Amino acid sequence: MTRYYSSVKILIIDNSVAYTGAFKCALNEADILSDQHNFIFILPQESKVVSILQEKGYCVYTLPLKEISKSLFAIAKYPFYYLKNLLAVKKIVRQEKVEVVQINDFYNLLGAGIKAAGYKGKLITYVRFLPSTLPTPLRKICTNAAQHFSDKVVAVSDAVLKQLPPHDKNIRIYDPVKLSEKIYTEELHTNHIQLLYLANFTRGKGQEHAVEAFCKAYKKNKDLRLKFTGGDMGLAKNAAFRSELINRVKKLGLEDVVAFENFATDVESEINSASIVLNFSEAESFSMTCLEASFYGTPVIATKCGGPEEIIAHNETGLLVVKKDVDAMTEAILDLANNPEKRLRFSMRGKQYVREKFSIEVFKKSFTEILR
Numbered sequence: 319m320t321r322y323y324s325s326v327k328i329l330i331i332d333n334s335v336a337y338t339g340a341f342k343c344a345l346n347e348a349d350i351l352s353d354q355h356n357f358i359f360i361l362p363q364e365s366k367v368v369s370i371l372q373e374k375g376y377c378v379y380t381l382p383l384k385e386i387s388k389s390l391f392a393i394a395k396y397p398f399y400y401l402k403n404l405l406a407v408k409k410i411v412r413q414e415k416v417e418v419v420q421i422n423d424f425y426n427l428l429g430a431g432i433k434a435a436g437y438k439g440k441l442i443t444y445v446r447f448l449p450s451t452l453p454t455p456l457r458k459i460c461t462n463a464a465q466h467f468s469d470k471v472v473a474v475s476d477a478v479l480k481q482l483p484p485h486d487k488n489i490r491i492y493d494p495v496k497l498s499e500k501i502y503t504e505e506l507h508t509n510h511i512q513l514l515y516l517a518n519f520t521r522g523k524g525q526e527h528a529v530e531a532f533c534k535a536y537k538k539n540k541d542l543r544l545k546f547t548g549g550d551m552g553l554a555k556n557a558a559f560r561s562e563l564i565n566r567v568k569k570l571g572l573e574d575v576v577a578f579e580n581f582a583t584d585v586e587s588e589i590n591s592a593s594i595v596l597n598f599s600e601a602e603s604f605s606m607t608c609l610e611a612s613f614y615g616t617p618v619i620a621t622k623c624g625g626p627e628e629i630i631a632h633n634e635t636g637l638l639v640v641k642k643d644v645d646a647m648t649e650a651i652l653d654l655a656n657n658p659e660k661r662l663r664f665s666m667r668g669k670q671y672v673r674e675k676f677s678i679e680v681f682k683k684s685f686t687e688i689l690r
Contacts, residue, residue, distance in 0.1 A: 331360045332422035336551035339606045340446045344422050346496040404431045430463040443468040447603040449481045470688045474604045477624035494681035497613050510543045511655040514592035516607050518548040519560040524598030531647035549581035589614045612668035619650045635668035
């Protein structure tokens with residue numbers, strides 16, 4: 319077989335402290351391409367996903383990676399951490415003979431730093447969330463640095479690409495679908511219509527809208543059930559948000575029909591046991607949850623918040639509603655809950671749609687082009 323590119327060593331620098339969508343996409347990339355390229359990772363010292371990479375045989379370095387936050391104290395400390403991490407990354411790149419550095423999200427300025435310090439290899443910078451969610455000054459710094467120093471700036475959706483300043487380095491590459499069906503389960507024949515909200519408890523992910531919409535829908539259909547599945551990533555603010563949701567459910571008297579569970583390791587089983595998957599996020603650059611739900615054949619109701627609009631064909635593979643519009647969410651829930659034939663149609667078409675649009679082969683071809 320003719321080979322169109324040579325093997326290279328790729329360093330992925332990711333700020334994930336827990337199992338996030340960004341980390342999952344980077345891991346999928348490495349798994350898909352590991353037979354052709356050599357991947358190593360840099361993660362935060364406190365990251366809970368280091369062991370996942372190590373179990374798969376990847377080389378992992380940990381550094382005290384910090385993100386710029388709104389806290390004045392954090393901003394004051396950031397330059398010191400940045401300089402320390404920059405020196406460490408330069409040493410790793412030299413020691414490992416890294417040919418390509420991939421920054422897994424553009425707010426991490428280490429890629430720009432090593433380029434400015436003389437790194438001669440390729441720099442690929444991913445933009446994995448909508449730039450508009452960052453404060454304007456920070457957004458301008460991050461996008462300008464990415465476009466100036468990177469060889470390519472990769473947007474993971476057209477929604478992201480549209481928010482980047484025009485530049486010939488910009489390119490859109492959808493994250494690959496590295497999924498396979500281990501289980502085949504038809505929708506459970508019970509009187510309950512199970513709604514699943516599969517997301518970490520982070521403000522902006524929309525769980526509070528799901529609670530309110532479910533409450534309204536439940537008054538009209540007592541067969542509905544709702545389950546939230548996700549983690550708090552070890553952050554106090556996320557744990558507090560989860561507690562707020564639980565208290566709201568109790569206040570509404572829905573404890574018997576709304577469940578809260580921890581992070582799911584078996585996503586396929588969770589999705590297959592649901593009748594409908596919900597995602598009422600306020601901003602999504604992509605949405606691996608929407609993609610996985612469609613891949614496994616469970617219809618999705620999601621907000622028009624960016625990425626989901628490129629994954630779900632409205633009224634063909636799922637339903638799209640306006641952000642924060644609880645009445646529209648309620649109507650969509652009742653529409654699908656009361657129409658098993660529509661759920662089945664969405665299920666069959668959704669599987670076909672995402673498997674064609676987000677295929678591994680399309681990703682391999684696109685990624686190969688930016689390595690040349």
